[in-house]
Amino acid sequence: MVSRVLFWSGFGVAVRFWQLGLEMRPFFNKGSLWAYPVFAGAGASFGYWLQGVDERQAAILEERKQIILEKRARKLARDAGNATTTV
Numbered sequence: 001m002v003s004r005v006l007f008w009s010g011f012g013v014a015v016r017f018w019q020l021g022l023e024m025r026p027f028f029n030k031g032s033l034w035a036y037p038v039f040a041g042a043g044a045s046f047g048y049w050l051q052g053v054d055e056r057q058a059a060i061l062e063e064r065k066q067i068i069l070e071k072r073a074r075k076l077a078r079d080a081g082n083a084t085t086t087v
Contacts, residue, residue, distance in 0.1 A: 008043040011043045
């Protein structure tokens, strides 16, 4: 989780650099240094949210996998029972 949050924090800072580069403004102007933590915080919050989405999706997929495996086991047992009665 920490790596995802750190990545998106860095991405937020990179977006700020990109923004200043497009505007052709200096990167470390004393009056605009407050924006770097804001962009990093916005990126970190996105990364934290994305981590939660990933965990919820993984839980849903695991639940569906178990349902499918149980269904296959029931079908296999039913087919094995039908095969022995027809012989």
